[in-house]
Amino acid sequence: MPVTIYDVAREAKVSMATVSRVINGTAVVKDETKKRVQDAIARLGYRPNAVARGLASKRTRTIGVIVPDVSAAFVAEMVRGIEDIATMYDYHIILVNSDAQVDREVSLVGTMWEKQVDGIIYMTNVLSQKEIDAFEEAQIPVVLCATEDPERRIPSVNIDNYRAGRDAVNFLLEKECKEIAFVTTEEGESVVADRRLQGAQSRMRDQELHVIRTGQGRYEVALGIIREYLEKHPLDGVVAASDELGLATIHAVQDIGRHVPGDVKVIAFDNTRLATMIRPEMTVIAQPMYDFGAVSMRLLTKLLQDEPVDNYSVTLLHNILERKST
Amino acid sequence: MPVTIYDVAREAKVSMATVSRVINGTAVVKDETKKRVQDAIARLGYRPNAVARGLASKRTRTIGVIVPDVSAAFVAEMVRGIEDIATMYDYHIILVNSDAQVDREVSLVGTMWEKQVDGIIYMTNVLSQKEIDAFEEAQIPVVLCATEDPERRIPSVNIDNYRAGRDAVNFLLEKECKEIAFVTTEEGESVVADRRLQGAQSRMRDQELHVIRTGQGRYEVALGIIREYLEKHPLDGVVAASDELGLATIHAVQDIGRHVPGDVKVIAFDNTRLATMIRPEMTVIAQPMYDFGAVSMRLLTKLLQDEPVDNYSVTLLHNILERKST
DNA sequence: CTGTTAGCGCGTTCAC
DNA sequence: GTGAACGCGCTAACAG
Numbered sequence: 001m002p003v004t005i006y007d008v009a010r011e012a013k014v015s016m017a018t019v020s021r022v023i024n025g026t027a028v029v030k031d032e033t034k035k036r037v038q039d040a041i042a043r044l045g046y047r048p049n050a051v052a053r054g055l056a057s058k059r060t061r062t063i064g065v066i067v068p069d070v071s072a073a074f075v076a077e078m079v080r081g082i083e084d085i086a087t088m089y090d091y092h093i094i095l096v097n098s099d100a101q102v103d104r105e106v107s108l109v110g111t112m113w114e115k116q117v118d119g120i121i122y123m124t125n126v127l128s129q130k131e132i133d134a135f136e137e138a139q140i141p142v143v144l145c146a147t148e149d150p151e152r153r154i155p156s157v158n159i160d161n162y163r164a165g166r167d168a169v170n171f172l173l174e175k176e177c178k179e180i181a182f183v184t185t186e187e188g189e190s191v192v193a194d195r196r197l198q199g200a201q202s203r204m205r206d207q208e209l210h211v212i213r214t215g216q217g218r219y220e221v222a223l224g225i226i227r228e229y230l231e232k233h234p235l236d237g238v239v240a241a242s243d244e245l246g247l248a249t250i251h252a253v254q255d256i257g258r259h260v261p262g263d264v265k266v267i268a269f270d271n272t273r274l275a276t277m278i279r280p281e282m283t284v285i286a287q288p289m290y291d292f293g294a295v296s297m298r299l300l301t302k303l304l305q306d307e308p309v310d311n312y313s314v315t316l317l318h319n320i321l322e323r324k325s326t
Numbered sequence: 327m328p329v330t331i332y333d334v335a336r337e338a339k340v341s342m343a344t345v346s347r348v349i350n351g352t353a354v355v356k357d358e359t360k361k362r363v364q365d366a367i368a369r370l371g372y373r374p375n376a377v378a379r380g381l382a383s384k385r386t387r388t389i390g391v392i393v394p395d396v397s398a399a400f401v402a403e404m405v406r407g408i409e410d411i412a413t414m415y416d417y418h419i420i421l422v423n424s425d426a427q428v429d430r431e432v433s434l435v436g437t438m439w440e441k442q443v444d445g446i447i448y449m450t451n452v453l454s455q456k457e458i459d460a461f462e463e464a465q466i467p468v469v470l471c472a473t474e475d476p477e478r479r480i481p482s483v484n485i486d487n488y489r490a491g492r493d494a495v496n497f498l499l500e501k502e503c504k505e506i507a508f509v510t511t512e513e514g515e516s517v518v519a520d521r522r523l524q525g526a527q528s529r530m531r532d533q534e535l536h537v538i539r540t541g542q543g544r545y546e547v548a549l550g551i552i553r554e555y556l557e558k559h560p561l562d563g564v565v566a567a568s569d570e571l572g573l574a575t576i577h578a579v580q581d582i583g584r585h586v587p588g589d590v591k592v593i594a595f596d597n598t599r600l601a602t603m604i605r606p607e608m609t610v611i612a613q614p615m616y617d618f619g620a621v622s623m624r625l626l627t628k629l630l631q632d633e634p635v636d637n638y639s640v641t642l643l644h645n646i647l648e649r650k651s652t
Numbered sequence: 653c654t655g656t657t658a659g660c661g662c663g664t665t666c667a668c
Numbered sequence: 669g670t671g672a673a674c675g676c677g678c679t680a681a682c683a684g
Contacts, residue, residue, distance in 0.1 A: 004661055015671040020663060030669060045463070050440045051380040052661030055676050060377060062420070069406065071616075076402035080395065083423055092441065094388070095421045097409055114376045115418065137371070219603050247603055254605070277545050277573055278604060279580070290397075330677055341655045346679065356653060378677030381660045 003044045012040035023048060054116060063300065064112035064120040064140075065093045068100040073272040074242075074289055075123065078145060081293025082121055089301045091118070100125045106134045113138040119300045121145050121293075125190040141303045145296040146287075148191040155303065155312040157296045161192050164285050164318045165199025168239040168267050171283075171320055173203065175265055177237030181210035183226060183249055184241040185217040193217075193241045196269065200239055210235060219244045226252035230264075240268035243275050246282050250325060265326040280324030288316050329370045338366035349374055380442060389626065390438035390446040390466075391419045394426040399598040400568075400615055401449065404471060407619025408447055415627045417444070426451045432460045439464040445626045447471050447619075451516040467629045471622040472613075474517040481629065481638040483622045487518050490611050490644045491525025494565040494593050497609075497646055499529065501591055503563030507536035509552060509575055510567040511543040519543075519567045522595065526565055536561065545570045552578035556590075566594035569601050572608050576651060591652040606650030614642050 005023075009016040014033055021027045022037045029037075040046070054060040065082055067075050079095065086093050094115060098105045105124060109131065112120055119141040124131070127149050135142045135154065144156035165182075172180050182200050184193045201209050212229050214222035226249050229235075240246035246268025253264045260266055260280060268275065271286035295314055302309050331349075335342040340359055347353045348363045355363075366372075380386040391408055393401050405421065412419050420441060424431045431450060435457065438446055445467040450457070453475050461468045461480065470482035491508075498506050508526045510519045527535050538555050540548035552575050555561075566572035572594025579590045586592055586606060594601065597612035621640055628635050 002661095006661080016662080017664080017671060018669085021670090024663080026663080028669070033669080047436065047440050049381075049442060049661050051377055051386060051442045052676090053663075054377045055375075055381050055678090056661075056663040058663095058676075070396065070409070071399075071402045071406040073397075073399060073402070076397045076399070079421070080397040080423065083396070083421065087422070092420050092422070092437070094418050095405070095409065096413070096418070097406065110373065111418070114373050116375060116377045219599070244603070251605060273545070274600070274603070277570070277600070279577060328677095332677080342678080343656080343680090344654060347654085350679085352679085354653065359654085375677050378660090379679075381662090382677075382679040384660075384679095 002049075003046050005046070005048070007044055008037065008040045008046050011044055012036045058116075059118055060116050061091050062115065062117045063091050063093050063297070064108075064115065064117040065095045066098055066105065066108050066112070066120060067095070067123045068125060069097050070095065073274065074270055074287075077272070077289040078123070078293035081290040081295075082145075082297045083293075085294045085297035085301070089297075091297075091301070093121075098124065102126075102128055102130055106130050109134040109138055109140075113140060118304055119143070121296050121300060123147050125192070126188065127191065141300065143296045143300045143303070146192070146289075146292045148195055150191075152313050155299060155309075157292055157299060157314045157316065159287055159316050159318045161195040162199035162202070164269070165196035165201075165239070166203045167199075167318070167320065168196075168269070168285050169200045169203040169209070171267055171326070172237035172239065172265055175237070175326055177265055178207070179210065179233065179235045180204070180207070180237040180239065181212050181229070181233070181235050182239045182241070183212045183214060183222070183245045186213050186215060189216065196241060214245060214248070217242055217245055219248045222248040223252055223255075227255050230256055230258070235264055237265045238267070240266065243268050243270045243272045243282065243284065246284070246325070247274060247278055250278070250280070250282070261324065261326050267320070267326055271321060276323070283323045283326040284321050285318050286321050287318055291316055328375075329372045331372070331374070333370055334363065334366045334372050337370060338362045384442075385444055386442050387417050388441065388443045389417050389419050389623070390434075390441065390443040391421045392424055392431065392434050392438070392446060393421070393449045394451060395423050396421065399600065400596055400613075403598070403615040404449070404619035407616040407621075408471075408623045409619075411620045411623035411627070415623075417623075417627070419447075424450065428452075428454055428456055432456050435460040435464050435466075439466060444630055445469070447622050447626060449473050451518070452514065453517065467626060469622045469626045469629070472518070472615075472618045474521055476517075478639050481625060481635075483618055483625060483640045483642065485613055485642050485644045487521040488525035488528070490595070491522030491527075491565070492529045493525075493644070493646065494522075494595070494611050495526045495529040495535070497593055497652070498563035498565065498591055501563065501652055503591055504533070505536065505559065505561045506530070506533070506563040506565065507538050507555070507559070507561050508565045508567070509538045509540060509548070509571045512539050512541060515542065522567060540571060540574070543568055543571055545574045548574040549578055549581075553581050556582055556584075561590055563591045564593070566592065569594050569596045569598045569608065569610065572610070572651070573600060573604055576604070576606070576608070587650065587652050593646070593652055597647060602649070609649045609652040610647050611644050612647050613644055617642055
């Protein structure tokens with residue numbers, strides 16, 4: 001039989017209300033009785049039941065974290081950031097994968113509602129109205145993490161992807177690149193990627209920006225596509241929408257007997273560990289992946305505790321780390 | 327005001343018990359009244375409160391997942407496996423990182439207890455008695471995932487690491503390697519790694535197995551250590567305890583002007599995506615990372631539903647994928 | 653097949 | 669400073 005707050009009360013010869021008080025520090029309790037209670041708790045090995053607590057207080061100290069796929073390096077890093085800050089503020093996270101499927105995402109918001117989570121941290125490739133409606137219906141505070149919401153209807157943490165795309169191209173331009181390509185996923189796959197592409201295009205003037213589409217952006221398929229493109233087009237600079245695509249580019253270049261950075265310079269997005277674990281080490285537009293998660297979670301705690309928030313859509317800084325591929 | 331089961335009952339002109347029945351399929355309900363209830367639920371947008379449900383039923387349909395660090399590729403993949411199967415059986419997971427610190431691990435088992443999780447999936451580098459005691463005290467079913475418990479006191483899912491280490495060395499031996507090294511972490515860092523080393527050593531006969539210790543096994547520090555070792559010792563075969571260490575080995579070999587696989591053959595553990603994203607593609611002892619998670623979760627569901635279990639310590643198969651580094 | 657009645661373990665008034 | 673009593677939303681007997 002699990003020991004309850006009543007058992008502690010009896011053991012300490014006080015009422016359960018008093019026990020509750022010393023546990024939660026809700027009110028002043030005489031030092032002596034407080035000690036009696038604490039001793040009783042220790043003696044009985046009492047653990048407050050978080051479920052009962054959640055029912056009574058209507059707060060579960062649990063956060064729903066909805067992501068496309070934890071097994072992606074970028075996402076995992078972010079989740080780690082979320083969890084660290086959650087722990088710091090005494091929250092726990094329920095993690096679910098949506099595979100970026102709208103129906104599933106909407107359904108997951110519903111189950112988070114049933115779970116009575118205090119808040120949600122949400123990441124997706126494309127934010128649709130359906131999801132916004134789901135948030136609205138569930139009446140749960142949401143923070144978007146590394147997710148584009150052009151209309152900024154929901155609190156969010158992101159970088160300026162347009163500017164980042166622009167910076168990447170600018171970097172190559174300053175390296176005297178003439179024929180630049182942007183390697184990315186299919187259009188509509190990811191609003192973040194699309195936004196970067198727009199930024200990249202905005203920096204080109206009379207020249208044309210080559211755009212290489214690689215499906216979902218997986219290394220294996222991208223490799224072939226990029227190689228084929230390279231054989232037909234004399235590129236000398238590539239911006240890749242992810243480390244994985246950057247690596248595919250480097251290998252594609254090498255496969256056709258050309259050289260990075262001598263013949264083709266490559267700069268990629270993200271800066272996962274991959275970027276420094278390959279040869280040549282990759283120049284990147286670094287994204288603060290861990291911070292995306294950490295800052296999102298911190299913002300959410302503010303929302304939950306009615307702390308003043310001076311900025312509901314936080315823009316973190318990206319930066320260029322020049323290495324050996326440019 | 328959130329709508330409760332009472333509201334639905336009133337709307338459908340039945341008792342709350344009946345509503346509960348149609349929601350849970352706990353008993354037969356006349357088709358007509360069932361429909362009335364379902365309509366009422368839809369009309370009101372009712373969602374059952376999982377917290378109240380958990381308190382009443384003493385089952386939360388929540389699983390605690392305790393891992394060293396989600397941001398490690400290996401772990402993230404495993405978590406994905408856990409979550410997929412959890413979803414399939416209508417469970418959710420609370421994810422926490424322990425950083426492999428015993429105190430924290432013990433404490434986390436305690437908070438899982440408070441959260442009233444139905445079960446725990448546990449992964450760690452070194453399993454100590456303290457943790458076993460914590461499981462015992464919390465009285466929660468636990469499944470160890472990719473974690474060595476020599477005494478098999480707790481249900482677990484793992485590969486035969488001893489045999490895997492042996493197989494790796496054997497593979498190099500058959501390739502005519504004479505001077506073989508095992509690149510791993512410090513002794514005691516990870517029982518899994520230690521076990522593999524033992525297996526590796528068991529396969530050597532009169533020859534000596536070189537052992538290269540690389541601290542925590544991080545690429546950046548390992549690279550220097552391995553390079554230094556290589557300069558002093560004429561190795562021609564290396565078994566690395568992880569993909570990351572395998573890659574460090576390949577680069578170390580290249581750094582001193584030698585060649586993989588020509589001069590030195592490299593085989594590594596794990597087979598994360600990294601292994602096929604580098605040049606040369608790495609020969610590996612592949613571990614079923616996703617399956618570790620998936621099978622663990624499945625085993626746990628059996629434990630929770632009192633299904634018959636024919637094997638409490640499941641041994642998954644590893645296999646060698648020969649690629650370009652050997 | 654359906655309704656009534658107890659709890660589940662805790663937070664939170666409101667008195668004392 | 670402390671205790672008694674109620675309610676959070678639901679499941680699970682038990683009747684009928």
